[in-house]
Amino acid sequence: MSSTAIQIISRSKYYNWLVKNLFSTWVNTILTVIALIFVYQVGSFFLNWAIFDADFRYNFQGELIIDRGFCSKNIVPGEYGACWAIIFARWNQFMYGLYPIEEAWRVNLIYALLPLAIIGILFDKIPFRRYFIYFTFIFPFLAYFMLYGGPGLSVVGTNKWGGLLVTLFLGVTGIGLAFPLSILLALGRRSKMPIIKSLCVVFIEFIRGVPLITLLFTANVMLPLFLPDGVNPDNLLRALVAVTLFQSAYMAEAIRGGLQAIPRGQVEAAQSLGLSYWQTTRKIVLPQALKIAIPPIVNTCIGLFKDTSLVLIIGLFDLLGIGRAALADMTWTKLYYEVYVFISLVFFIFCFGMSRYSLYLEKKLKTDNS
């Protein structure tokens, strides 16, 4: 009895929601119907293209696709959808670039450990967080050793790195290095010491006033000029410097926003208790300011992650660069949609993840009792 009653109530609840939100007036009903038709058309077209009519590794005749001539859509034009075989064929390059395939396990290991290295920073209420944080600090050295090589491991030059490896390397390392730098810049910009303050203002405004592409070119061409003879950092490192500086300027402004939101009384209270400037900053100001600044910080991180694809312009093969290289291959050429949809999907997964994390934090901060 009671369960049917509940069913009726819950059914009427959905019914009420539908009526109220989608069919409340004639205009609303017409708009709802038009929108549904539109979603259906676009959605079914895309799903048919991407999945139902698509080739993955084998074409409609059951043959393994080894070049674009085997794609169903190229055998029977107009009948079939995407030909994802190019992604399978080029998978290793998308993931590792030209990294020697017998050494690819090293990259895989780092991919697998990366989540463990950042989980301690992202979430504050996980068990054994302290150990995750320790691991976060060990990870860069471990990653460097595993990826580049050293005693016991063969050296793989960064000119062989590519694809997702370069994208993640620039994104994660850029963000990781830019974070402490941006805190110093933001503090410096609010400093009472005129020289430090103007240095920080000039740096931030200069970097923000210049496109990342310009910085990448500059780093590529000019960095060697500033370094002593014989020191010739490789392309990836030059790109990393440009990306880090760029990111630190934007992040610094996000953090400055957080710093400005802290009432003056907080600093005064800390000072009146005898805390020094650095103690006040570390214990009172930054914990509160960073909390406020996390959503805009994540925003800049999403921007940076996507901007890493610009490095293809200075000859690095990030995910996008590898995709373009695949398209330039005569055996696979012209499969533009497949390659760009796949690359978009990979970027989307990471950026959407960051975006959801930012939303999660905003909710968490609202319910936090401070």
Add this chain to the structure above:
Amino acid sequence: MSTDQVIHLEKVNKWYDDFHVLKDIDLIVNKGQKIVICGPSGSGKSTMIRCINRLEAHQKGTIVVHGTELTNDLKNIDLIRKNVGMVFQQFNLFPHLSVLDNISLAPIWVKKMPKNEAEDIAMSYLEKVKIPEQAQKFPGQLSGGQQQRVAIARSLAMNPDIMLFDEPTSALDPEMIKEVLDVMIQLAEEGMTMLVVTHEMGFAKTVADQMIFMDEGRIVEQASPDEFFNNPKSDRTKLFLSQILNH
């Protein structure tokens, strides 16, 4: 006498840009004295006590606390801040720290005290302000009166011998004023040297042994409470008292 003298202001002047906030302030505070400072808003009373622990810098004159002169020398400023506690109108508790952490923070970081010792001290001061049961809560979960009492405990935990109160009850709902004043009265009875900016004249009559009336950056009148309330000399003091007592 002079060994009892803990604060000495001599011809102190301060400007905010063109605005002359403090004009030739002279003030001597002896050990154990309770001084209540009142005056209309903008008269410089908060600024004056904020100069004593250098939250504001004065431009002319000398301020000597415990024989240490306040200059730009950071070492002197640190020395004085260790001995001078301050309670603010807006409490200024640290919202991201628990009540216990709020109080034990400065003993741990400034006095380099071991954590458990600092927490024991924090608990003893929480008992003194009668809210030990709130130790694990966050400031946002407390009432205004409780927050201000935590702020007093936080200040006392550094074991200061001078306490500055900058309108400690002005931001409180009326029913919470008493619980804060009670703590302050208790502190006064224990012999703490106190400078209190307040308009709570009942409190002033109970604890003050000196009243100061400030207006337009000057000390207009300084007298014992008896003199001050019953026989004020300046017209401005009379006007101020009639306004504040009648309302």
